[in-house]
Amino acid sequence: MSLVVLKLGGSVVTDKDELETIDKDGLAAAADAVATLAESGQVVVVHGAGSFGHPHAADHDVSSDTGTHDEIGVRAIHDAMKRLNDAVLDALAERGVSALPVHPLSAGARETDGSLSLSLAATETMLAEGFVPVLHGDVIAHAGEGATIVSGDDLVVSLASGLDADRVGLCSTVPGVLDTDGAVIPEITAFADAADALGGSESTDVTGGMAAKVRKLLALGAPAHVFGPDGLSAFVAGESPGTVIRGE
Ligand SMILES: Nc1ncnc2c1ncn2[C@@H]1O[C@H](COP(=O)(O)OP(=O)(O)OP(=O)(O)O)[C@@H](O)[C@H]1O
Numbered sequence: 581m582s583l584v585v586l587k588l589g590g591s592v593v594t595d596k597d598e599l600e601t602i603d604k605d606g607l608a609a610a611a612d613a614v615a616t617l618a619e620s621g622q623v624v625v626v627h628g629a630g631s632f633g634h635p636h637a638a639d640h641d642v643s644s645d646t647g648t649h650d651e652i653g654v655r656a657i658h659d660a661m662k663r664l665n666d667a668v669l670d671a672l673a674e675r676g677v678s679a680l681p682v683h684p685l686s687a688g689a690r691e692t693d694g695s696l697s698l699s700l701a702a703t704e705t706m707l708a709e710g711f712v713p714v715l716h717g718d719v720i721a722h723a724g725e726g727a728t729i730v731s732g733d734d735l736v737v738s739l740a741s742g743l744d745a746d747r748v749g750l751c752s753t754v755p756g757v758l759d760t761d762g763a764v765i766p767e768i769t770a771f772a773d774a775a776d777a778l779g780g781s782e783s784t785d786v787t788g789g790m791a792a793k794v795r796k797l798l799a800l801g802a803p804a805h806v807f808g809p810d811g812l813s814a815f816v817a818g819e820s821p822g823t824v825i826r827g828e
């Protein structure tokens with residue numbers, strides 16, 4: 581059975597400019613897409629943080645490489661992500677999808693050099709038992725740093741390579757990676773292909789926005805599709821909307 585790893589960007593399922601606010605239409609469209617995918621194969625969903633995780637991470641000065649030992653801060657970030665995860669699970673349940681949470685804080689850690697080790701046991705067994713695991717960007721224990729942020733994009737890379745996914749999709753608010761004229765770049769095989777146009781994110785984003793996304797996906801070793809909400813149904817149908825990022 582084919583396996584799809586799909587990331588729902590925080591900018592799709594939340595209103596990134598309003599603290600802890602769900603984008604109801606964005607979440608509904610994304611949940612419809614997951615429901616369609618789940619009818620014909622296995623799906624792992626990962627969602628980003630949007631206006632839930634990022635503002636709390638910024639408040640506590642935590643990023644992907646700057647950590648904290650303050651458990652109050654760690655819990656504030658994690659609890660916000662659990663609230664968003666609950667909303668995603670509810671939207672999937674309303675569509676008859678047997679979705680279950682996997683919270684990265686309790687399933688992985690970073691080593692001193694920042695490399696992520698994520699246990700796949702829960703995710704693999706859920707898939708084998710017919711569930712749809714739903715992971716999310718989170719805060720995670722980091723050797724020598726306390727706890728740092730793990731982005732949904734990092735999780736997509738670990739999951740797609742560890743589970744040998746057949747297809748990888750990242751749905752953001754932009755229709756793909758854009759060039760300096762605002763046109764979608766159809767294919768990226770090296771960072772230089774898009775470097776001039778790549779910036780961070782327009783909203784509070786402690787994990788680096790599109791530039792970081794492209795770097796991580798180039799390291800994946802399998803093609804990954806970056807597209808906007810309008811490309812969701814094409815991705816679900818097996819097409820190749822937006823930008824495909826192919827690492828070496
Ligand atoms: N060249 C570019 N092409 C497309 N988007 C770009 C580019 N440069 C910067 N960006 C910014 O990157 C953002 C997308 O990255 P972002 O990390 O915010 O996406 P996301 O995965 O949907 O959100 P989250 O990180 O909350 O999950 C766009 O909204 C845009 O502001």
Ligand SMILES: C=C(C)CCOP(=O)(O)O
Nearest residue numbers: 628629633717731732787
């Ligand atoms: C800020 C937190 C908690 C996670 C960030 O995940 P992302 O939105 O996928 O980059």
